[in-house]
Amino acid sequence: MTAKVLVVDDIPANVRLLQAKLEADYYDVVTAHSGQEAIETAIIEQPDIILLDVMMPGVDGYEVTRQLKELAETRHIPIILVTALDGRDDRLSGLEAGADDFLTKPLDDVILFARLKALVRLKHLSDELRQREQSSRRMGLIDANQLHRQMTAPGNVLILDDQVRQAERLMVALGEQHRCAYETDPKAALKIALGRVDLLVLNLAARDFDPLRFVAHLRSSELTRQLPVLGLFNPDERPTLLKGLELGVSDVLPRPVDIQELLARARGQIRRKRYADFLRASLDRSLELAVTDPLTGLNNRRFMDLQLTQLMRRHLKTDDPVSLLLLDIDHFKRVNDGFGHDAGDEVLKEFARRVSQNVRAIDMPCRLGGEEFVVLMPDTPADAAQTIAERVRQAVAEAPFSLPDGRTLDVTVSVGVSSLLGLGDTLEAFIKRADEAVYEAKQSGRNRVILRAA
Structure with a gap:
């Protein structure tokens, strides 16, 4: 997996050593030798991941992390803090600042590359969503206050552990900030994971079930592929840790579990998932708006044109029948002129509702x-x-249509019907036949259906 890595260290020899290792594994490497240079380089180069030394003169790694996470241009970039410090408070300081992981010197190359690949994989999954964020903001689909509330709200955490006492302790600890439940049965946990779960905490040292197979199953299903997994591992079971990261474990924490570090890592994973969920929902809304008429809620002309093209292509290939109704509300101008545009809008919405309720599930009503x-x-x-x-x-x-002022109005519609005629037919002719049928219905007294077969 190729990626661009920014290596930051004030000691040139350390930079050269890491750069050589990464380039040997086909990573693209850029470097910086101070905190301020790291910030500037990250903004310009937009790396996929940052390896950041903590102990630097001037602006240290913690402060660099905080500043990068505050900048819109760089807050999405995963950061691994690298330091000779191995104290609990140091790890917590890094995680609280916004770092995604914390590795101690001398670096274990196998662990380093496993964490790099895991974090780069997560970033690549979120990049497309992130690129949509700016257009969603321009369209007014992202409410910054709503996003903040969603990202900071308590999460739904599921714990899967074959050790009941440990699971209960974890649930109590996480329950101070989140809504928690635990399971000892992976099948039951999988059913719960299909619901609104923000984080799964998994005991990678479980003996009553295969936790790695469970992770593989999660990642193979579209419904659970994006669910963050925080794996708890025994430090002496290195192969399990590495295989878990390879299969898609999002973050890891050694046993015995440090509760504060557990809370910090859980909070980071939940925030990341909530952010991705919010962007996906915003993208769904923007796609819906692109093909939906805002007044009636029906599909719009853009949707109709796309579907017509597909239906025509399938019709010519399979000869499956395709028909079209063209509906024109009778004397609608009199509604707007006599009752006002608010009344006209209400008639259009009620008309759309009645049409939708009286066609079939496979039919596609649109407002032309x-x-x-x-x-x-x-x-x-x-x-x-x-x-x-x-x-x-x-x-x-x-039945009469009700108007906003309490009055009612009788409404009728003229309908033209046409069908595709196979080879030699065109979409233009298809629609024109329906339009001619509507014209005939109008000329014949309105409030009627006319079929124009050819």
Whole structure:
């Protein structure tokens, strides 16, 4: 896995040594020799990960980490703090500052590269979402206050451990800040993980089940692939640790568990997941807005054009029938002129609701524009489409529409029906036939369905 790594150390020999090791493993390496230079280089180079020495003159690694995590340009970059210090307070200081991991000198190369690959993999998964963030902000789809609330709210933590007493201790400790539950059965845990779980704490030293197989199963399922896993490992079981990181464990913590470090690592994993979830939801909203009419909630013309092209392609390949309804509300201008645009909007929304309730699940109602609507009908011959069109017409005409001021209004619709005719037919001709049928319905007195088969 190739990636760009920023190596930061005030001792040139340390930088050269790390650079040589990383480049031998095909990493692209950039370097910095001070805290301030590290910040500037990170902004310009946008590395995939930062290896940052803690003990530097001037701005130390903790402060560099805090500043990088405060900058919008760099807060997404994982940081591994590297230091000769191995005290509990030092690790906690680094994690609290925003670091993703904390490695001590002399570096264990195998552990270093395992952590690099794990963190780079996580970053690559989130990069596409992050790139969408700016466009989502421009569209007003990201509320900074809502994002802050979501990222700092208590998380849903599931503990999977075959040692009940340890699981209970973990649940009590994590329960001070989060909503927690524990399971000893991996099958039961997997069912829970399909729900709203923000973090899974897994005992990698479990003996009653295979924790590595459980991780592999999580990562093979689309529904649980993004779920963060914090693995608890025995320091003397190095192969298990390395295999866990390779399979997709997000973060690791040695046993016996330091509760404060557990809380710090859990908080970091939950915040990262909440951020990714928020961006995915924002992206979903932006995609929905791109193909949805904001007034009626129906699909818009852009969606209709895309679907028509696909339906036409499939029709020419398989000869499956495709039909279309073109609906035009009768005398709609009189509604706007006589009752006001608010009344007109209410009529359009109620009309869309009645159409949606009277077509089938496979049909695709769309608002073409103004008072014109279209229903795309895959796998539907002309006679079936005409029957459904008549049902829609009756649903519109049978009950008055309620207006915002309490008055009611009778509304009718003229409907044109057309179907694709196979080779030689075109989308333009398909739509034109429906349009001509609507015109005929209008000329014939409105409030009727006309089929234009050819």
